[in-house]
Amino acid sequence: MPHRYSAEEKEFIKNNVKGRSNDELLKMFNDRFVLNLTKSQIAAFKKNNRLSSGLDGRFKPGHIPFNKGKKGLMCGGKETQFKKGQRALNYRPVGSERVSVDGYIEIKVADPGKWRMKHLVLWEEANGPIPKGHCLLFLDGNKLNVSLDNLQLITRSQLVRMNQNGLISTDADLTKTGVIVAVILSKIGERKRNRKGANSI
Known part of the structure; x- marks a missing residue:
């Protein structure tokens, strides 16, 4: 079942969309209203209401990469790279549940990332x-x-x-x-x- 946004929820998104990625906005929204919306739901709301974060994912002129001069260090350098066997921060264990864009409860049945409708x-x-x-x-x-x-x-x-x-x-x-x-x-x-x-x- 699609989420019906209250006037307060709509106003919150509009007031906080600028300068924030969908991930950041989603976390703020779910924390604020104690909900479990997905990133695609937030993205759909922004699209339907013609809202933009103003972010385009590109570096601005004059920007200096944080790893400039650190030969061979990519994606933040050695200290932030995933180690073998290390799980991502957004990893969810088998048995976790989520609500799909279509409104169905999904349950994680296996790794990596295999979900089925509950x-x-x-x-x-x-x-x-x-x-x-x-x-x-x-x-x-x-x-x-x-x-x-x-x-x-x-x-x-x-x-x-x-x-x-x-x-x-x-x-x-x-x-x-x-x-x-x-x-x-x-x-x-x-x-x-x-x-x-x-x-x-």
């Missing part, structure tokens, strides 16, 4: 792989409510029927009823196609 991992641990042509539906429409009680396996054709007929609700019980209606509509559609095929022979 609801898929949870479902497969309890029920095995999701069959081809099927998908999981959040019964209350909340992608952040990742629990087996809130997930239902349906076919993609049933999902299409539900979207077409407005059968997905924020009320889990109503959505369950919508799944039943979608099954009925799918069966009616199949029978009509079968009859049409039989009559054309």
Whole structure:
């Protein structure tokens, strides 16, 4: 679910965007509002609101590189280079969670940097792989409510029927009823196609 920025959050970004990278702005924002937004979400907000940090990543005329004259020292020199086996400062261990740009909770399942949507991992641990042509539906429409009680396996054709007929609700019980209606509509559609095929022979 995309983040809805409050007036205070919007004003904070606008007041602090100048002279700061997306990483710096993101940390300030998450710390200030106790959130877990991603860098791509901050970048998207800046783009949508035509905000610029004023940084272009290039050195200004007359700038003297900090490692000038230090032969063979790149990326800050020997003292700041990664040592063999040393992890990056932003390393996140297996089992860590984050929220994707699309609003899904992702969980890190392996190194290096392998992430999967948490609801898929949870479902497969309890029920095995999701069959081809099927998908999981959040019964209350909340992608952040990742629990087996809130997930239902349906076919993609049933999902299409539900979207077409407005059968997905924020009320889990109503959505369950919508799944039943979608099954009925799918069966009616199949029978009509079968009859049409039989009559054309």
